[in-house]
Amino acid sequence: MLNRRGMLTALVAAALGSGVRAQPEAMAGAAADGQRRLPWRNWSGSQQCLPEARLAPASVAELQEIIAGAGGTIRAVGAGHSFTPLVPTDGTIVSLSRLSGLVSYDRKTLQATLWAGSRLGDIGAPLERAGQALVNMPDIDKQTLAGSLSTATHGTGAGIGCMSTFIEGLQLVDARGELVDCDRQRNPELFQAARVSLGALGIITRVRLQNVAPYRLRRETIWRDFDEILAIADSEADRHRNFEFYYVPFSGMGFTDSHDITDDPVSSTERLDGNEGARDLQLARDWLERTPRLRQLVLGSYMKTLDDEVTVENSWKNYASERNVRFNEMEYHLPREHGLAALREVREALETHHPEVFFPIEVRFVKADDIWLSPFYQRDCCSIAVHRFFEEDYKPYFRTIEPIFRKYHGRPHWGKLNTLQQQDFRQLYPRWDDFAAVRREMDPRGRFLNPYLAGLFDESGGNS
Numbered sequence: 001m002l003n004r005r006g007m008l009t010a011l012v013a014a015a016l017g018s019g020v021r022a023q024p025e026a027m028a029g030a031a032a033d034g035q036r037r038l039p040w041r042n043w044s045g046s047q048q049c050l051p052e053a054r055l056a057p058a059s060v061a062e063l064q065e066i067i068a069g070a071g072g073t074i075r076a077v078g079a080g081h082s083f084t085p086l087v088p089t090d091g092t093i094v095s096l097s098r099l100s101g102l103v104s105y106d107r108k109t110l111q112a113t114l115w116a117g118s119r120l121g122d123i124g125a126p127l128e129r130a131g132q133a134l135v136n137m138p139d140i141d142k143q144t145l146a147g148s149l150s151t152a153t154h155g156t157g158a159g160i161g162c163m164s165t166f167i168e169g170l171q172l173v174d175a176r177g178e179l180v181d182c183d184r185q186r187n188p189e190l191f192q193a194a195r196v197s198l199g200a201l202g203i204i205t206r207v208r209l210q211n212v213a214p215y216r217l218r219r220e221t222i223w224r225d226f227d228e229i230l231a232i233a234d235s236e237a238d239r240h241r242n243f244e245f246y247y248v249p250f251s252g253m254g255f256t257d258s259h260d261i262t263d264d265p266v267s268s269t270e271r272l273d274g275n276e277g278a279r280d281l282q283l284a285r286d287w288l289e290r291t292p293r294l295r296q297l298v299l300g301s302y303m304k305t306l307d308d309e310v311t312v313e314n315s316w317k318n319y320a321s322e323r324n325v326r327f328n329e330m331e332y333h334l335p336r337e338h339g340l341a342a343l344r345e346v347r348e349a350l351e352t353h354h355p356e357v358f359f360p361i362e363v364r365f366v367k368a369d370d371i372w373l374s375p376f377y378q379r380d381c382c383s384i385a386v387h388r389f390f391e392e393d394y395k396p397y398f399r400t401i402e403p404i405f406r407k408y409h410g411r412p413h414w415g416k417l418n419t420l421q422q423q424d425f426r427q428l429y430p431r432w433d434d435f436a437a438v439r440r441e442m443d444p445r446g447r448f449l450n451p452y453l454a455g456l457f458d459e460s461g462g463n464s
Contacts, residue, residue, distance in 0.1 A: 049093075063096075071091075074203070096117030102130065114145055114209065123316070136242070152373070158238055158367060173202050216262055226347070233363070246361065249347075331413040334405065335408070342384060
């Protein structure tokens with residue numbers, strides 16, 4: 001019997017009437033330039049810099065000394081999964097990788113305090129041992145806790161907010177190197193600003209989260225026609241605890257992904273590897289880019305052979321997937337009532353103008369909140385994400401799609417690529433000036449502002 005990749009290859013070969021040659025692997029990155037400074041770049045390679053210092057303090061006291069003594073811009077860095085220029089500076093980059101793990105927990109309130117440098121994928125097991133679990137998680141768990149919260153990272157769930165809505169309190173080191181604690185009672189304005197801060201107020205050291213009791217999820221993946229997905233998307237989003245869907249360009253098909261709490265025992269059907277799937281789509285693009293109708297026929301035929309999948313697992317093991325095929329991403333959060341109309345336009349623009357694209361479009365649902373710089377501020381959202389393989393130029397594709405997102409009053413994910421400037425954000429965020437005022441009070445000299453953030457907040461601080 002043919003395996004799935006072999007089946008796709010056979011379909012393409014039959015369609016073309018000729019054999020198919022293997023594609024060469026990507027070349028390795030460039031060699032070091034010999035300078036003593038250690039370069040930094042993000043996961044996709046789209047952002048990079050050569051900072052004066054890269055430091056990883058082993059204690060909060062050491063972090064305080066670094067901030068108090070540093071002469072230029074200071075930027076915290078997490079896992080580098082943001083695509084926007086939040087980190088690059090020629091000053092000091094600080095990693096909190098040595099400040100990770102569970103600090104304390106309360107079995108009665110189901111709250112836990114964690115070090116800000118903890119990776120999301122490392123939080124699940126210790127929380128479970130403490131009788132707790134995160135309310136929700138994103139679909140990639142490599143990010144650090146502070147990095148996720150500072151950019152309003154989210155999972156999916158029409159009745160669930162972004163991760164920052166789980167924060168009950170946090171501690172940060174300010175521009176003077178002093179520790180500051182905040183919650184709804186202590187420094188409430190700082191708390192509102194700090195829950196989504198872009199790292200512009202100070203460096204977060206630890207966070208107190210509201211969690212829930214451990215739970216198990218039944219995850220079901222079903223392949224469907226695009227029109228069927230659009231017909232059921234709103235009702236499915238309301239029916240399931242977590243619901244999202246993907247559309248595969250030039251196929252007419254996609255799949256829905258739902259999670260619901262269950263008492264069923266842990267189990268799993270055979271699952272399609274997402275990384276192999278992305279490579280399959282890349283191969284189909286390479287072979288059939290010039291014949292979009294044939295491409296849709298081949299991909300649609302291939303996807304109709306794929307089985308539905310069901311996985312039952314503890315929550316923290318079921319949310320995230322390995323993403324080993326790198327990409328650059330643009331994601332906008334649109335008012336929920338406009339999401340599906342926008343998606344139709346995105347699909348049409350993609351398939352009319354960009355046959356080079358093969359990454360699926362991802363669509364998720366997120367509940368409104370009251371956080372000043374949250375993209376979900378005061379509105380339920382439908383989030384639409386488009387991707388481009390990291391070795392290929394994303395700019396033409398994203399230039400085509402971004403006006404559609406803006407037409408429907410979308411707000412971009414803080415960690416995903418966009419072209420918005422200060423005045424755009426001020427119009428989109430009713431509390432923008434309130435955040436800026438807290439920011440100036442916390443960091444009057446702009447020590448936490450690199451050039452990108454200095455431009456957003458109309459201040460002269462930051463290094464080039």
